[in-house]
Amino acid sequence: MNLVVEVGLYQPRWYGAKEWPPSPMRLFQALLAGACLGRAGAAEGDLVTLRWLAGLGDPMIAAPPEMVRGARHMIFMASNDLDAIGGQIPRIAEIRESKKVIHPYLFGRDGIFLFVWPLGTAETGRVAAVADLAGSLYQFGRGVDMAWSSAALLGAESLAERLRVLGSQVWFPGASGSELRCATEDSLASLQKLHAEAAVRSRSGLLQQPGPPTFRLAHFGSPWEQTLYELRRPQNGDGFASWSAAGTVLLATIVRDAMVARLRRDGAYADRELELFVVGRGAAEADKSKRIQIIPLPSIGTVQTEASIRRVLVRRPPDCPIRSDDAAWAFSGVDLGVDHSTGEIRAEGGATLTPADDGAMLGHYGVDKPARVWHSVTAVVLPVRRRPGKASAARRLETEAAAFLAVRQALRHVGVVAEVESVRVQKEPFWSKGERAEAFASAPRFDAARLWHCRITFARAVPGPLVLGDGRYLGLGLMAPASGQDRDALLFSLPGGCRPSVSQREVVARAVRRALMSRAAAALGEVPTLFSGHEIGAGPARGGQHRHVYVLALDEDGDGLVDCVMVLAPWRVDRSWMPPKRSRDQFEAVVSELSLVRAGGAGLLKLEPAREPDLDHCLFAPARAWVSLTPYAPTVPEARGNRWAELAARDIRQECGRRGLPPPQVEILGLVESAGGGASINARLRFPAAVPGPIVLGRTAHLGGGVFQGGGGADRF
Numbered sequence: 001m002n003l004v005v006e007v008g009l010y011q012p013r014w015y016g017a018k019e020w021p022p023s024p025m026r027l028f029q030a031l032l033a034g035a036c037l038g039r040a041g042a043a044e045g046d047l048v049t050l051r052w053l054a055g056l057g058d059p060m061i062a063a064p065p066e067m068v069r070g071a072r073h074m075i076f077m078a079s080n081d082l083d084a085i086g087g088q089i090p091r092i093a094e095i096r097e098s099k100k101v102i103h104p105y106l107f108g109r110d111g112i113f114l115f116v117w118p119l120g121t122a123e124t125g126r127v128a129a130v131a132d133l134a135g136s137l138y139q140f141g142r143g144v145d146m147a148w149s150s151a152a153l154l155g156a157e158s159l160a161e162r163l164r165v166l167g168s169q170v171w172f173p174g175a176s177g178s179e180l181r182c183a184t185e186d187s188l189a190s191l192q193k194l195h196a197e198a199a200v201r202s203r204s205g206l207l208q209q210p211g212p213p214t215f216r217l218a219h220f221g222s223p224w225e226q227t228l229y230e231l232r233r234p235q236n237g238d239g240f241a242s243w244s245a246a247g248t249v250l251l252a253t254i255v256r257d258a259m260v261a262r263l264r265r266d267g268a269y270a271d272r273e274l275e276l277f278v279v280g281r282g283a284a285e286a287d288k289s290k291r292i293q294i295i296p297l298p299s300i301g302t303v304q305t306e307a308s309i310r311r312v313l314v315r316r317p318p319d320c321p322i323r324s325d326d327a328a329w330a331f332s333g334v335d336l337g338v339d340h341s342t343g344e345i346r347a348e349g350g351a352t353l354t355p356a357d358d359g360a361m362l363g364h365y366g367v368d369k370p371a372r373v374w375h376s377v378t379a380v381v382l383p384v385r386r387r388p389g390k391a392s393a394a395r396r397l398e399t400e401a402a403a404f405l406a407v408r409q410a411l412r413h414v415g416v417v418a419e420v421e422s423v424r425v426q427k428e429p430f431w432s433k434g435e436r437a438e439a440f441a442s443a444p445r446f447d448a449a450r451l452w453h454c455r456i457t458f459a460r461a462v463p464g465p466l467v468l469g470d471g472r473y474l475g476l477g478l479m480a481p482a483s484g485q486d487r488d489a490l491l492f493s494l495p496g497g498c499r500p501s502v503s504q505r506e507v508v509a510r511a512v513r514r515a516l517m518s519r520a521a522a523a524l525g526e527v528p529t530l531f532s533g534h535e536i537g538a539g540p541a542r543g544g545q546h547r548h549v550y551v552l553a554l555d556e557d558g559d560g561l562v563d564c565v566m567v568l569a570p571w572r573v574d575r576s577w578m579p580p581k582r583s584r585d586q587f588e589a590v591v592s593e594l595s596l597v598r599a600g601g602a603g604l605l606k607l608e609p610a611r612e613p614d615l616d617h618c619l620f621a622p623a624r625a626w627v628s629l630t631p632y633a634p635t636v637p638e639a640r641g642n643r644w645a646e647l648a649a650r651d652i653r654q655e656c657g658r659r660g661l662p663p664p665q666v667e668i669l670g671l672v673e674s675a676g677g678g679a680s681i682n683a684r685l686r687f688p689a690a691v692p693g694p695i696v697l698g699r700t701a702h703l704g705g706g707v708f709q710g711g712g713g714a715d716r717f
Contacts, residue, residue, distance in 0.1 A: 001118075001119050001121075001124055001153050001154070001155055002116050002117065002118055002119065002153070002154050002155070002156070002159050003056075003116070003117045003118075003119050003123075003127055003130065003151065003153060004114055004115070004116050004151065004152055004153075004154050004159060004162070005027065005114070005115045005116075005130065005134055005149065005150075005151045006112060006113070006114050006134075006149065006150050006151070006152075007022075007027065007030075007112070007113045007114075007115070007137065007140050007147055007148075007149045008110065008111065008112045008113075008147060008148050008149070009107075009110075009111035009112075009140065009145060009146070009147050010146045010147065010148070011111070011146070012106065012107040012108070012109070012110060012111050013070065013104045013105065013106050013107065013111065014104060014105045014107075014111055014140075014141055014145055015102065015104045015105075015141055015142040015144055015145055016105075016140075016141035016142060016145065019178070019180060019181075020063070020105065020178065021061050021063040021113065021169075021171055021178070021180075021220070022061070022063070022113055022140070022141065023180035023181040023182065024058065024059055024061070024115060024180065024181070024182045024183060025180070025181035025182055025183050025187065025213075025215045026140070026141065026181070027115055027140070028050065028053065028054065028183040028187060029191065029213075030137050030139065030140045030141075030147070030149075031050060031053075031133055031134065031136075031137055031149075032050060032188070032191060033137075033138075033139070034133070034134075034136035034137040034138055034149075035047075035050070035133055035136055037136060037138060041192075045129065046132075046133055047188065048129075049126065049129045049130060049133050050133070050188050051185070051188055052126055053130065053183070054183040054184060054185055054187055054188065055185060056117045056119075057117070057173075058173035058174070058182055058218050058220075059115045059116050059117045059173070060114075060115075060116040060117075060170060060171065060172055060173065061113070061114070061115055061116075061170070061171040061220060062113065062114035062116070062163055062166065062168035062169070062170050062171070063113055063168060063169050063171065064107040064108075064109055064110070064111055064112060064113075064166075064168065064169070065109070065166075065167045065168060065169045065318075065319060065321070068105075068106050069103060069104070069105060069106070070103065070104040070105070070106045071103075072101065072102070072103040073101075073102050073103075074101055074102070075101075075102060109166075109167070110166075112166055112168075113140075114162070114163070114166075114168065116159065119153070124153055127151060127152070127153045130151040131150065131151040131152065133151075134149040134150055134151040135149070135150065137149035164325070167323055169222055169318045169319050170222060170318070171220040171221065171222045172220065172221060172222070172223070173218055173219070173220055174218075174219060174220075174221075178219070178220050178221070179217050179218070179219055179220075180217070180218060180219075180220050181215040181216075181217060182215060182216050182217070182218045183215060184214060184215060184216050186214045187213055187214050187215055189214075190213040190214035191213045194213055222318035222319075223318065224315045224316060224317055224318065225315070225316040225318070225324055226313060226314070226315050226316075226362075226367070226465075227313070227314045227316075227327075227328060227331070227355065228297075228311055228312075228313050228314075228355070228356040228359050228361070228362060229311065229312045229313075229314065229331060229332075229353045229354060229355055229356060230310060230311050230312075230353075230354050230355075230356045231243060231309070231310055231311065231312065231336070231351040231352070231353065231354075232351065232352045232353075232354045233351065233352075240310045241310070241351035241352075242306075242308040242309065242310055243296065243308060243309040243310075243351070244308060244309070245296075245298040245307050245308060245309055245377075245378065245434075245435055246435050246439040246440060247309075248296050248298075248309065248378050248440060248474070248475040248476060248478075249440065249442040249446060249471065249474050249475065249476065250442065251296045251309060251312070251336075251475070252294040252295070252296055252312075252473075252474040252475045253474060254336050255294050255312060255331070255334065255336065255353065256278060256279065256294050256474070258334040258335075258336065258353075259278060259327075259330040259331055259334065260274050260278050260279060262329075262330040262334070263278075263322075263326065263330050266326075266330075268326060269321075269322065269326075273321055273322070274322075276290075276291070277290050277291050277292060277320055277321055277322055278291070278292050278322065280473055288413075289317060289319070290317050290319050290320045290321065291317070291320070291473055292314065292315070292316050292317070292320060292322060292327065292473075293313075293314070293315040293316075293467065293472065293473050294312065294313075294314055294473065294474060294475065295312065295313040295314075295315065295465070295467060295475045295478060296309040296311075296312050296313075296475045297309060297310075297311045297312065297313055297361055297365065297478070298377055298378070298478075299311075299361065300361075300364050300365075300377060300431070300480055301361075301364045306433070307431075307433040307434060307435075311356060311361055312353065313362070313365075313465065314327070314331055315465070328355075331353055332353065332354070332355055333352060333353065333354070334352070334353040335351075335352055336351045336352070336353065362465070364480060364481075365377075365464050365465050365478070365479075365480050365481075366463060366464020366465060366466060366479075366480065366481045367463070367464050367465055368463065369463070369464070369481065370461035370462055370463040370464075371461055371462070371464070371481030371482070372457065372458050372459075372460065372461045372462075372487065372588065372592075373455070373456070373457050373458075373481065373482040374455070374456050374458075374462075374464075374466055374479040374480065374481055374482060375430035375431070375453070375454065375455040375456075375479065375480060375482045376429075376430065376452075376453045376454045376455075376468075376477065376478065376479055376480075377431070377434065377478045377479065377480050378440055378475055378476050378477065378478045379435075379437035379438075379439075379440040379451035379452060379453055379471075379476060379477070380407075380410070380451070380452055380453070380454050380468050380469040380471075380476065380477040381446055381450050381451060381469040381470040381471040381476050381477060382403060382406040382407070382410065382425075382450060382451075382452050382454075382469055382470075383406055383450065383470075384399065384402045384403045384406050384425070384450065384452065399425070400423070400424075400425060403423060403425040403452065403454070404420075404423045407420070407423045407425075407454060407456060407468070408420060408423075410468040410469050410477070411456075411468065413468075414466070414467065414468060414472070416462055416466070418458045418459060418460050418462045419458065419459040419460070419609070420456060420457070420458055420459070421457045421458065421459050421611070421612075422456075422457045423454060423455070423456055423457075424454065424455040425452045425453065425454050425455075426452070426453055427451075427452065427453065428453065429453055430453055430455055430482070431480075434453075436453075437451040437452050437453050438451060440476060446470075446471055446476065450470075451476075454468070454479075455482065456479070459609055459610070459611065460592055460593075460609070460610075461588060461589070461592065464479070464480075464481070465478070465479075466478075466479040467479065487587075487588055487592070487612055488568070488569035488571060488572040488584070488587065489566065489567070489568050489569065489572050489612060489613055489620075489694070490566070490567050490591050490592060490610040490611070490612065491564055491565075491566050491610065491611055491612070491613045492564060492565045492566075492567075492594065492607035492608060492609075492610055493563065493564050493607070493608040494562065494563050494564060494565065494605060494606070494607065494608070495606060495608065498603055498604060498605055498606055499561040499562055499563055500561065500562050500599065500602035500603060500605075501560060501561060501562070502553075502555045502560055502561065502562055504553075504562070504599075504601065504602045505553035505554075505555075505562055505630075505704055506553075506700075506703050506704065506705075507599060507600060507601060507602045508553040508562055508565065508597075508599050508602050508605065509551040509552070509553050509565075509703040509704045510703060511597050511598065511599035511600060511602065511605070512551045512553075512565055512567070512594070512597055512599075512605075513531070513549070513551050513702075513703070515594060515596075515597045515598075516531045516549065516551075516567070516590060516591060516594065517531045517532055519590050519593060519594065520532075520586070520590045523589060523590055523593075524586060524589075524590070528583070528586060529547050529548055530547065530548055530549060530569075530570070530583050530586055530587060531548060531549060531586075531590065532548065533547075533548035533702065547570050547577065548570055548702060549567055549568060549569060549570060549587070549591070549702070550567070550568040550570065550573055550694075550696050550701060550702050550704075551565065551566075551567055551568075551702065551703060551704060552565070552566040552567075552568070552696070552704040552707055553565055553704050554566060554629075554704075565605075565607065566613065566619075567591050567594075568694060568696065569583075569584075569587045571583075572694065573659060573694055573695075573696050573701075574658070574659050574660060575659060575660025575661065576658070576659065576660035577660075591610065592610045594607055594610065595607050595609075617693075618693075618709040618710050618711065619693045619694045619695075619707070619708075619709055619710070620692060620693045620694060620710075621692070621693065621710050621711075622690040622691060622692045622693075622710070623690055623691070623693075623710030623711050624686055624687050624688075624689065624690050624691075625684065625685070625686050625687075625710070625711060626664075626684070626685045626686075626687075626693075626695055626708040626709065626710055627669075627682075627683075627684045627685075627708060627709060627711075628669065628681075628682040628683055628684070628706075628707075628708055629707040629708060629709045630704055630705050630706065630707045631672040631680030631681060631682055631705060631706070632648075632652065632680055632681045632682070632683055632697055632698045632705065632706040633680045633681075633698040633699040633700040633705050633706060634647075634648055634651045634680075634681065634698065634699065635651055635654075635655060635698060635699050636651055644671075645668040648666075648668055648681050648683070649666035649668060649683070652664075652666050652681075652683060652685070652697060653666060655697040655698060655706075656685075656695075656697065659695070659697065661687070661691060661695070662687055662688060662689075662691065664685040664686055664687045665685070665686045666683055666684075666685055667683060667684040667685075667686075668681060668682075668683050669681075669682040669683055669684055670682045680698075680700075680705070685708060693708070693709075693710060694707070695707075695708040696708070
């Protein structure tokens with residue numbers, strides 16, 4: 001069951017400032033104001049109900065769908081802060097300023113909002129108290145936003161029907177989108193305190209504005225509605241019809257025109273609405289975010305998959321004026337073999353659009369599977385043209401620079417704000433069965449010169465589907481996650497104010513490892529061997545392979561302070577182990593989100609966003625000679641007598657064998673006594689041929705011991 005608090009405005013406009021949709025904190029304040037109306041304060045029963053309501057968590061929010069912003073204007077008024085002029089009212093003109101901005105939201109239908117909390121069986125008895133409290137609400141927003149409210153207990157079916165009747169746009173907590181204020185357990189006490197302080201200031205003649213109440217910020221998002229359709233042969237309902245990937249624009253146009261023809265015959269929408277939000281003709285910038293996308297999906301997944309279109313994804317924005325049920329009716333069962341404007345049979349052949357039962361293909365396009373590296377499947381339409389004439393390096397660099405800016409702009413248009421590390425553009429496809437960019441040209445709108453295949457690498461994983469460029473409403477610019485692009489080494493820089501001494505690097509490494517285990521538990525529901533070094537359950541990992549992460553605290557500038565932390569996946573260090581796909585996904589998902597580490601005596605570490613180390617970094621660049629950066633701790637009991645150097649060299653060669661490295665020549669450079677009475681070794685290694693790093697060996701390797709850097713004096717051998 002669900003507790004539903006419904007708030008309705010008496011006029012189809014709302015003046016609440018700087019937030020959309022209205023926040024749960026705004027509802028909380030409006031309920032408290034209603035409870036206090038005509039009284040010295042709220043009744044104790046109402047206060048108990050408000051405290052309970054604040055503890056329910058973040059609600060789902062439903063807002064009116066047809067919303068536009070009204071005219072924006074300012075009201076010039078004096079500041080309330082008389083303290084700034086010593087309380088002298090005649091000098092009030094000195095603090096005159098443009099204080100209040102009026103920018104209302106206007107609704108095409110009734111202004112009705114729903115706030116929905118799921119309830120357990122034991123909590124349903126409080127609904128009557130919430131209904132009494134809601135009955136006292138008289139305004140919602142600013143003073144001109146007069147409102148009414150009610151509360152009820154609704155089941156899932158009744159709630160869905162109410163949302164359908166209202167045609168509401170729904171916002172879910174936790175999704176990316178608007179950042180809204182939410183009530184906490186301390187919100188009620190803070191509001192009461194602020195009210196008391198404001199009354200004292202008013203009686204003393206000072207009109208200084210009190211501070212804000214206590215609240216927390218939470219993200220609310222309204223996701224696009226996505227419906228997958230299949231192309232089926234009308235003669236055989238069980239067989240797929242296929243369409244050439246190069247005909248993406250033609251197929252999307254046929255589907256679009258068939259939908260428009262159906263809706264025109266139905267008469268529920270004006271031609272102007274269909275032109276703006278389905279066809280896109282005459283659409284202003286503000287209208288584009290409400291336009292329906294029709295995206296034919298070429299079949300991908302394996303190198304053997306035939307790259308033809310068998311499915312069409314229809315994406316409807318949450319604030320699109322075309323209702324969800326009307327859109328579903330207009331698309332389902334469309335005969336694509338008929339020109340719906342003339343009734344003629346198309347030469348391309350027949351196919352029927354049928355709702356899909358299996359959505360597995362969406363996974364190949366990154367739906368619910370965020371990825372960091374994406375490449376285009378259908379060409380992206382960019383305002384970048386290849387200049388005629390003979391190609392040159394300078395011209396190529398100029399084209400790539402222009403494409404980088406164009407791709408950044410295209411990402412901004414679709415609301416992707418993740419940092420971009422690199423962009424590559426070319427005319428050739430990035431997958432073996434793809435078409436060249438020019439094959440997707442559709443005159444006169446999509447000129448071949450503006451069509452490019454793109455490969456985009458983000459600093460952090462972003463979710464799909466990702467459709468970019470000027471042709472995104474007709475299926476061009478469709479991206480898919482690139483395979484084999486998982487990061488297995490991540491570098492975090494430390495800002496200047498929180499760099500501990502290198503003497504504490506093991507403390508830092510242990511703290512980072514604990515932080516990764518905590519993040520894994522929160523994100524995955526368990527702590528896999530990859531982060532703990534232990535099997536699920538009790539006992540250390542077995543099998544002789546180093547299957548958990550390596551954490552290195554490094555001093556790269558040599559000033560005696562740790563200035564970066566590097567986390568290495570075990571398969572990057574141990575060449576003999578091929579990890580499962582699940583481990584690669586877990587490493588990227590958990591490690592890339594690390595940002596704050598409490599390291600005990602080493603302090604609070606604020607990590608800058610993760611990045612991949614450069615390939616020419618001294619720990620990664622191929623080299624024949626490698627020298628100790630941090631001391632090597634032998635994996636065998638410490639040797640006694642004169643043979644310790646010989647035994648240590650043998651131990652290092654065995655460790656290299658375990659890591660899948662060729663046996664090196666080993667020169668022992670010295671013995672390092674540790675505080676606990678043990679000993680570590682500095683050494684130089686020389687391999688028969690250059691090998692890439694990283695090389696991390698020994699008993700303390702997972703905490704930053706036994707790290708070797710390349711270029712370690714090859715001339716000495």
